[in-house]
Amino acid sequence: MLTNYSLVFQGSNRQKSIVAAIKHAESLCMTENQNFTALRRLVFEIIWENSVPLGAYEVKNILSRKTSKSVDPPTVYRAIEFLMKLGLVTKISALNAFIGCPFPSSTRSNFFMICNECKRVAEVSSSEVDNEIKSIAGKLSFASERQQIEIFGTCVSCKTD
Amino acid sequence: MLTNYSLVFQGSNRQKSIVAAIKHAESLCMTENQNFTALRRLVFEIIWENSVPLGAYEVKNILSRKTSKSVDPPTVYRAIEFLMKLGLVTKISALNAFIGCPFPSSTRSNFFMICNECKRVAEVSSSEVDNEIKSIAGKLSFASERQQIEIFGTCVSCKTD
DNA sequence: ATTAATATGTTATAATATAACATAGTACGG
DNA sequence: CCGTACTATGTTATATTATAACATATTAAT
Numbered sequence: 001m002l003t004n005y006s007l008v009f010q011g012s013n014r015q016k017s018i019v020a021a022i023k024h025a026e027s028l029c030m031t032e033n034q035n036f037t038a039l040r041r042l043v044f045e046i047i048w049e050n051s052v053p054l055g056a057y058e059v060k061n062i063l064s065r066k067t068s069k070s071v072d073p074p075t076v077y078r079a080i081e082f083l084m085k086l087g088l089v090t091k092i093s094a095l096n097a098f099i100g101c102p103f104p105s106s107t108r109s110n111f112f113m114i115c116n117e118c119k120r121v122a123e124v125s126s127s128e129v130d131n132e133i134k135s136i137a138g139k140l141s142f143a144s145e146r147q148q149i150e151i152f153g154t155c156v157s158c159k160t161d
Numbered sequence: 162m163l164t165n166y167s168l169v170f171q172g173s174n175r176q177k178s179i180v181a182a183i184k185h186a187e188s189l190c191m192t193e194n195q196n197f198t199a200l201r202r203l204v205f206e207i208i209w210e211n212s213v214p215l216g217a218y219e220v221k222n223i224l225s226r227k228t229s230k231s232v233d234p235p236t237v238y239r240a241i242e243f244l245m246k247l248g249l250v251t252k253i254s255a256l257n258a259f260i261g262c263p264f265p266s267s268t269r270s271n272f273f274m275i276c277n278e279c280k281r282v283a284e285v286s287s288s289e290v291d292n293e294i295k296s297i298a299g300k301l302s303f304a305s306e307r308q309q310i311e312i313f314g315t316c317v318s319c320k321t322d
Numbered sequence: 323a324t325t326a327a328t329a330t331g332t333t334a335t336a337a338t339a340t341a342a343c344a345t346a347g348t349a350c351g352g
Numbered sequence: 353c354c355g356t357a358c359t360a361t362g363t364t365a366t367a368t369t370a371t372a373a374c375a376t377a378t379t380a381a382t
Binding site (some may be wrong): 001003005006013066074093095105113115116122124126128129132133137138140141142143145146147148149150151153154155156 | 162163166167196198255256272274276277284285287289293294297298300301302303305306307308309310311312313314315316317320
Binding site (some may be wrong): 055 | 368369371374379
């Protein structure tokens with residue numbers, strides 16, 4: 001099992017991992033022959049700077065502040081779509097909000113633990129869960145392509161508060 | 162493991178299960194002291210008649226046709242909210258659409274297999290997956306309350322076509 | 323320089339969802 | 353039976369989320 005759970009819910013900052021994340025995004029774009037433009041990098045940073053998932057319009061507002069000019073929805077949605085295709089960002093669809101993927105290169109399908117109190121989201125990559133689902137899909141002859149697992153509850157920090 | 166997979170993806174109709182579902186909904190409302198009004202019953206039927214999840218506005222249009230009068234969004238959303246609270250209907254949040262829960266009384270947390278081709282959705286209730294997730298949550302001291310698992314892929318029928 | 327491809331800007335609008343208040347129906351104690 | 357409180361529905365308006373369609377700009381290769 002691989003997770004950023006304690007970093008998200010008990011760690012003090014994420015700065016260090018953001019630097020690494022940008023590096024990773026850059027090299028991924030390089031190998032995929034994709035253009036990590038200034039705009040896309042900005043959106044990536046905005047989403048990654050938060051352990052709370054951001055709605056597209058929140059990203060839009062932050063982007064607008066950072067660039068000191070007005071930004072229209074398609075600008076944001078296109079950048080997010082680009083990042084999602086590369087697996088750098090995921091949508092938490094129950095929240096209509098977006099969060100950075102800490103393990104973009106993992107081949108296992110990850111899932112999210114979402115704290116109802118502080119709204120932060122941690123990612124977990126578990127081969128056990130993954131295998132169990134794969135096994136069920138196999139038995140039913142369902143060719144699974146993509147999965148989205150969202151667990152809502154209370155994180156370790158908020159529970160003790 | 163409990164599933165309506167073959168009923169949904171290989172069965173010819175769902176009529177039989179709808180009758181049982183309505184009976185179940187009625188008695189559930191009875192014991193919960195909730196009012197299974199004509200409107201709520203209609204919305205329940207509309208959603209249950211489909212193995213494809215329906216958007217709220219699709220429900221609205223069908224409802225409007227069935228009652229021969231115009232229906233406003235809050236009417237539909239309120240009925241859906243009511244049914245969801247009772248566990249009779251779930252939202253597939255990746256689709257912004259709603260589907261009946263075939264195992265409303267199951268204490269296990271269920272998940273959905275969604276065919277990208279025919280759009281039908283089957284529900285699976287697996288204690289293995291459930292336990293695995295519970296175990297991870299336990300290790301991380303995450304008090305999980307609700308979970309939403311959506312598996313997208315190709316069903317057995319569409320694969321062979 | 324010219325073209326093709328990619329990325330962004332811009333305008334408009336579609337699709338999904340809820341707030342707030344008005345009215346109607348129901349249930350029950352007096 | 354009446355009045356009150358509660359529940360459900362009707363109605364209007366608007367918030368939130370997302371995309372279509374077309375224009376312009378940037379870039380990369382010929």
